[in-house]
Amino acid sequence: MRQCTPLDITPYINNRGITQANIDHHLGFISVGGCSFPLEEVPIETGLICEEIPFLFSRTDEGDNIELEGQTLSFAQVLAGQVHILGVSTNGNFFDRVQFFREGKLVRVSRLALTNFIEREPFFPQNRVALQFTHVNTRVGPKDTFKPILWHTSLDLEGEFSIDTICFEDNPSMHIFAITIESGGND
Amino acid sequence: MGEVTAYVDSNKNCFHLVLAAILERNGIHPDYAWNQAGLYYEESENHWKMTPYFESVDNCLRGVKVISEKFSCNDRLLDRLDDLLTRGQNVVVPVDIYELPYSMYYREQHNPHSIEMLRLEDGSYHICDHFFQFIGTLSRSDLKKTLDAYNSHCLPDITFSYLQISENELKLPDIEDATTIIKKNCAIMEGVLLDGMESLGSGIYGFGVIVRLIKKLDEMLSLEESAAKDLMEEMYCDIKEVAYSRDNYSAFLKRMGLGQLTSPVEEAAQCWRAASNMLLRAKVAGNHEGMKPRIFKRLERVQEQERLVVEQMENFLSVKGK
Structure with a gap:
């Protein structure tokens, strides 16, 4: 039976990528130029269902996403066949290695590829549109010259494995807003 | 000319974006033009130069030439620009983003940048900023401001460029x-x-x-x-x-x-x-x-x-x- 487990990424949040115009738009830092997504267009409270996969967002004083700097995410052991991620790259289209562990042992290595949030089409074919915004917040206020996209991607672990840890590489141009682990998808 | 759209490519600088857009509009895929991947570094007392390129971009495409013209006076530059635009020639012009009203860095930050000048109409320039995905107009006074800012904060002389494509000589790499x-x-x-x-x-x-x-x-x-x-x-x-x-x-x-x-x-x-x-x-x-x-x-x-x-x-x- 298909089971989806959204991860709580709150302890790992280290970047602000969602802001409100005229309130904290100047604090957005998803790109070093100071861009961010408009809060009113992100279903922070209810979460988002994308291709029947439920995602949970987090928002703390530190921000709302994980800027990758080699973090190790630990959680209760869960069966995983697919790992679904909502995220973006900034200032380029990036891919990097992701490692999955159980009790300290490497179980699987995969590649996370995320398209730049300013692109109109997915640079990586496995990326799909999760949310497209009507504008982007910048340090000087909202701009609608481009409509940024939050991308949805799925890492296929090629089999089902119990995992309790995910290790990302040090690549601060990649940002993750939500992670959901799926098992039983092929039942 | 049909409707112009911004050329989006995260792997090109703003100058190359404009050249790529013009090539694509002329039916030449830009992938053919950028293929140099070397590496060179030299350093003098207070300056360094590092580049992956060892030949001119147009060396890679027979029949395509990047023509550059250098100006020390912006009024002369504008006269020549108007002349080229009137003849239907699109031009890549270097500007300072500090004086581009549509830019998120407007009056915030100086930085050299390149935009494509499409045509002159009713005293305003129709432009395409491929990097910022902006297609619209720039008044003559705004263009003059951004050129002057470029002189003061980027380089004292301005070199603009345009592409000359000779269909008879055009040969894609084999x-x-x-x-x-x-x-x-x-x-x-x-x-x-x-x-x-x-x-x-x-x-x-x-x-x-x-x-x-x-x-x-x-x-x-x-x-x-x-x-x-x-x-x-x-x-x-x-x-x-x-x-x-x-x-x-x-x-x-x-x-x-x-x-x-x-x-x-x-x-x-x-x-x-x-x-x-x-x-x-x-x-x-x-x-x-x-x-x-x-x-x-x-x-x-x-x-x-x-x-x-x-x-x-x-x-x-x-x-x-x-």
């Missing part, structure tokens, strides 16, 4: 041209130039540049933040350009039906790009000492990947030569 390009890129990386390749100067070529770059960044990131800021910005642009060259080389190889060679090239591009963004992040957010080991680790990955690229290409060339 597999033999691609093989020559691969040989040249390998030669530059190994620091042994082939017959007919021009020396770029007395600096360092290829793998040795990466070792020198780590030392240079170590020095740069040890400076006071205020003193390092402009140097970091310049170095960020240089490293990013190297990353672009690798991504474009990969796109070229795919276009030439050599997609089996691209994996290490793409990995190298990613590592260069990640290193450049780390440097930019250090510049914007501070914490230079904290970023040093992260940048150096990434550049060590660059070194490994660049060696894999040359190894793979040389294997290909030796098999092809049999």
